Amino acid sequence: MKSAYILPTGDEIKSGIVLDIDAPEIIRQIVRAFPQAEVTRLCPLLDVEDTIFQKISEVVQKQPDLVVLIGGSGGGHRFSKSLGKDFTHSALEKYLDEYASHEIYGKNGHMWSKLVCGKKGATTIINVPGPFDEAKAACEAYLKAVSKGKNIEEISLDMANAVLAQYPVGAAETI
């Protein structure tokens, strides 16, 4: 890997209400795996689907090897009026030609997280959840899967399982 862009999302991240501790962790992981990589953290984006879509398009034109979107991976506003708007997965689904995805639902029917892994040209694009432990685990799983030469379906599954492992789940089933 030669270059990667880290793209945090979230109104609360952009305004500084919440400290962005995910991007530094993801940069650390990428640099550890690829010491010569140039890793750039971009200005956080507001939770607006079209804004996220446009920014992904703009970044991919620079032909990086990897783009990582942080946050906005859950059901968010679709399930609770008081939660933020989660659009990274829907923006990625609109943008990517080829991708695999896994959705993790709670037993209450709410979507906790949707992880998308895909390609646009030579660029791989993934999203990771906002909570630190989940972002860390998802990125670790991605880098590990890449080092083993896995395809996007396998990478997506590994990332989903890594995020699922962060919940105190008594059981899980795939449907």
Added chain:
Amino acid sequence: MEHEYIIAHADKSVLKISGLEVNGLNTKQLEQILADKLHTFVRVIGVTGDNIEMDVYNIEPDQVRKNEEGIVKSIVLTEGITVTDLTKISCSDKIVEVDYDSIPDEPISKCARERWMKR
């Protein structure tokens, strides 16, 4: 393209702390402080300038409500949080399980639970 759905079976409630002043919140630190206080797993799921929502797992909501004063005292130590006279805690009941086999396919709502209730 492969799309898979995973159902996670976990008990959780939503803990909301309102009446705060939040700026530069270190969510990881807050999760750790509350996890130590409540002896359970805590995950921040939503933050605005004056309130924080968290998932708390495997704990009775009453246990959280009874512990309100202690929780407020403990979060004072978190980077990015200022407690005010208006600070208060609310905790929802535990999540209700839905029967995934009874959820209609039609997109009445993006929320599976709503679709299940309206079936």
